[in-house]
Amino acid sequence: KITSEIPLAEKLGVSRSVVREAIQRFVTLDILSRVQGGGTYVNKITSSIYFNDIIPNLSTQLNGFNEILEVRKVLDPLVIKMAMNQSHRHLLSDLSLIIDDMKGCKHLSETFYDYTIEFHHKFAEHSGNDLLAKIYEIMKHVTKIYARQNVSTIKYNKKILLGQHEKIFDKVKEKDAEAVEILSLLHIKNVLSKVNDYWIKGLSQKSIIAN
Numbered sequence: 001k002i003t004s005e006i007p008l009a010e011k012l013g014v015s016r017s018v019v020r021e022a023i024q025r026f027v028t029l030d031i032l033s034r035v036q037g038g039g040t041y042v043n044k045i046t047s048s049i050y051f052n053d054i055i056p057n058l059s060t061q062l063n064g065f066n067e068i069l070e071v072r073k074v075l076d077p078l079v080i081k082m083a084m085n086q087s088h089r090h091l092l093s094d095l096s097l098i099i100d101d102m103k104g105c106k107h108l109s110e111t112f113y114d115y116t117i118e119f120h121h122k123f124a125e126h127s128g129n130d131l132l133a134k135i136y137e138i139m140k141h142v143t144k145i146y147a148r149q150n151v152s153t154i155k156y157n158k159k160i161l162l163g164q165h166e167k168i169f170d171k172v173k174e175k176d177a178e179a180v181e182i183l184s185l186l187h188i189k190n191v192l193s194k195v196n197d198y199w200i201k202g203l204s205q206k207s208i209i210a211n
Contacts, residue, residue: 001039001040001041001042002023002032002039002040002041002042004039004040005019005020005023023040027040031043065142065143065146065195066192066195066196068139068142068143069188069191069192069195070192071139072120072139072188073185073188073189075132075135075136076120076123076181076184076185076188077181077184077185078132079123079124079127079132079136080123080177080180080181080184081177081181082127082128082129082132083122083123083124083125083126083127083128084172084175084177084180085177086126086127086128087126087128088172088175090126091122091123091126091172092172092173094122094125094126095119095122095169095172096169098115098118098119098122098165099119099165099166099169101115102115102116102119102162102165103162105158107158108156108158108161110147110148112158112161113144113147113148114144114147116161116165117140117143117144117147118140119165119168120136120184121136121137121139121140123136124136124137156194164183164186164187164190165187167183168180168183168184168187171183
């Protein structure tokens, strides 16, 4: 457990807001975890933490997130085939739990987005390939950071998002890898379109303000 914000700010000679911002940054990088009413704790350091020096550079720009989606368009079909061949039963079990958790969310939130991100990561986790799992682990971290930064600004439809993942899950149950690939790629294209629309609107608004 780390020192609370006020004593830490006094010790470092900085304002509490600076400490709070720094702590939040470490939370988004999964280095620290907040427990409501219980303080802030250092997470167990795993090998994925060593990639965190490149994560901020990717997550602070739209191109970084878009490039991840473009990479997934290439890798997802391979990862899906491997996961469904290697560990279909365990994959199905994990995806079922995530779908239930998504259904339990009453509205769009960081938690709901985390579930959708974890859903796709499970395919890499069950692919039986450590390198692919590591690549997807990095992409998962960056995607979560981007989602948390934009959860209140990019408006998705929860019912549509849930429905997309339920369709993918149904095809996993049917062991229809080709359909899972098609639906996953369609989902990625939809997210890319939504993000790009948001980015274009943001640039337009900035242009209007500047003029």
